[in-house]
Amino acid sequence: AQKITQTQPGMFVQEKEAVTLDCTYDTSDPSYGLFWYKQPSSGEMIFLIYQGSYDQQNATEGRYSLNFQKARKSANLVISASQLGDSAMYFCAMSDNTGTASKLTFGTGTRLQVTL
């Protein structure tokens, strides 16, 4: 069975600073995908970034990057130059394959608060 662990219930970061949100995962499958979603207070789920287990390079999407350390089974999200609008819940999730649609297993989330 797959498992996602997010150990930081809440994080604070100052505007314009970088922040790292931790995510570790457990799976026996060699093929999997790792995702990060943002959930603002309005409630919608917004896709941020994806990393496949066979991808050699860390994924990047604008100010978001995924620090993928396969041996450590970690997939941390790095947000550079934080903005007030980044305040939200952030969920790490994984799928049981890569390159095709599959169900997601979510972590418990990290609430990020960006301060002035």
Added chain:
Amino acid sequence: DAGVIQSPRHEVTEMGQEVTLRCKPISGHDYLFWYRQTMMRGLELLIYFNNNVPIDDSGMPEDRFSAKMPNASFSTLKIQPSEPRDSAVYFCASVSGTSGGIRQFFGPGTRLTVL
């Protein structure tokens, strides 16, 4: 593109009543997922469909829950009878597997309150 559409956005009902949640996936998407979000259990998959066929319903809590996808553009999640512990936000998500999509597009969710 209208995105994934869910209705109603909010539903308040009394214990024992039947509740039907509706979802319209993005046109052309062949996978549809139903998730539930609660404070206690977080986000969890209930069931998902591929080409209107249920593939994995292992997350459906019990017989009170049922889901259907009669065609490619419509799915329902029904709870009968509803109980207070069913109170949650129910999300529908879709993705196009045939075009190699992996990113799931989520609907705005239905907030269900069972009194």
